Amino acid sequence: MSTHTSDSEGSNSDSPELDPDFVPHRTVIPDNPSNKPLTRLQNKTNLNLNLLDKISLIDLNDKNTILKPTNVMANNQQTVLSLETAIRLVPQFNGENPQDVYPFFSACDFVIKTVDEECRPILLQAILTKLAGKAFAITQHREIKSWNSLRELLTVTYCAKRTPGYLQLELSTTRFKSGETIQEYSSRVEKLLHELCNVSTSKRTIAEAKAVHDYIKETTLTTYIEGLPDSIRNIIKSRNPSTLEDAMKESLEEEKIFLSNKETRRLLQNKSKYCKNCQKNNHNTNECRYANRSIDTGQNSKPKNSNTKQETCAYCKKAGHSID
Numbered sequence: 001m002s003t004h005t006s007d008s009e010g011s012n013s014d015s016p017e018l019d020p021d022f023v024p025h026r027t028v029i030p031d032n033p034s035n036k037p038l039t040r041l042q043n044k045t046n047l048n049l050n051l052l053d054k055i056s057l058i059d060l061n062d063k064n065t066i067l068k069p070t071n072v073m074a075n076n077q078q079t080v081l082s083l084e085t086a087i088r089l090v091p092q093f094n095g096e097n098p099q100d101v102y103p104f105f106s107a108c109d110f111v112i113k114t115v116d117e118e119c120r121p122i123l124l125q126a127i128l129t130k131l132a133g134k135a136f137a138i139t140q141h142r143e144i145k146s147w148n149s150l151r152e153l154l155t156v157t158y159c160a161k162r163t164p165g166y167l168q169l170e171l172s173t174t175r176f177k178s179g180e181t182i183q184e185y186s187s188r189v190e191k192l193l194h195e196l197c198n199v200s201t202s203k204r205t206i207a208e209a210k211a212v213h214d215y216i217k218e219t220t221l222t223t224y225i226e227g228l229p230d231s232i233r234n235i236i237k238s239r240n241p242s243t244l245e246d247a248m249k250e251s252l253e254e255e256k257i258f259l260s261n262k263e264t265r266r267l268l269q270n271k272s273k274y275c276k277n278c279q280k281n282n283h284n285t286n287e288c289r290y291a292n293r294s295i296d297t298g299q300n301s302k303p304k305n306s307n308t309k310q311e312t313c314a315y316c317k318k319a320g321h322s323i324d
Contacts, residue, residue, distance in 0.1 A: 083123060086114065086119075086123055089111050090104075090107050090126065091103060091104055091107055091130065092132060095136075096133060098159070099194060099195065101154055101158040102194075102198055104130075108147060109151075124147055128150070159198070162195070164199050167192060171189070171193065171220060171223060174223065176229050182228075182248075182255040186252070189224050193216065193220050197216055197217075200213075200216065217244055221247055224247055232255060236254065
């Protein structure tokens with residue numbers, strides 16, 4: 001009896017009814033193809049594994065501690081340029097056109113901030129090699145140890161020394177000159193505009209500089225249209241361009257149309273003229289300078305008659321006289 005009891009107890013020890021984690025119902029999921037009953041512990045483990053499989057870009061250390069996603073860590077890192085790339089981004093500057101110093105400053109400020117700090121001394125020497133002409137002569141015999149000192153030196157030398165008020169007055173009084181093209185007039189206005197913006201926006205925040213720049217461009221649009229020649233100004237006014245760039249573009253197009261019409265009128269006017277003397281169509285016959293010109297052929301003198309016999313003296317036999 002005892003043996004039977006022990007055998008039954010031994011056989012019942014493997015029975016799932018004695019498992020404290022046994023789930024009374026049978027659960028079938030795709031990850032359990034054997035269709036065997038799952039314990040609570042096994043079900044919990046499978047759920048955790050499925051959850052970890054679905055999480056991307058997450059690293060687990062040895063203690064199963066979840067770290068920050070790698071993409072977040074990458075976004076927090078500052079972009080760093082290689083030294084070779086930074087050097088290629090720096091433009092040449094020869095000092096011939098003072099306005100070119102501002103793009104040079106912008107490029108150098110950018111590369112200085114985006115390279116490793118240990119590479120900045122080498123980058124500064126590379127920037128110095130980008131200087132040529134007058135700009136190179138200014139820095140040739142100076143000891144420059146930082147980008148800020150080089151920037152200050154070039155600022156003193158090339159940046160505009162005229163006040164914003166003076167530049168504003170000069171810009172507002174700019175007008176189209178006789179014999180000038182629209183392209184030349186537009187270039188003069190743009191040069192004054194850029195100089196005024198650079199002087200007015202220095203040492204300002206980005207938001208303040210943008211507001212000042214937009215205001216100056218808006219007032220320059222009115223000045224530009226008022227300074228156009230009469231043949232183009234009224235047409236541009238009627239179109240009411242919204243930006244300075246649009247006004248300049250439309251002015252150039254109108255100038256081309258005006259010059260084309262002028263040439264057409266000239267050709268039509270010349271086509272109605274024709275000279276019968278020289279067969280040219282740029283003047284009439286009565287305007288020809290060759291009309292009254294006479295060619296000297298000896299017509300004004302008495303023509304010599306080759307049939308007239310010359311007198312000969314009957315006595316001395318010499319020509320030119322007679323015996324009488």
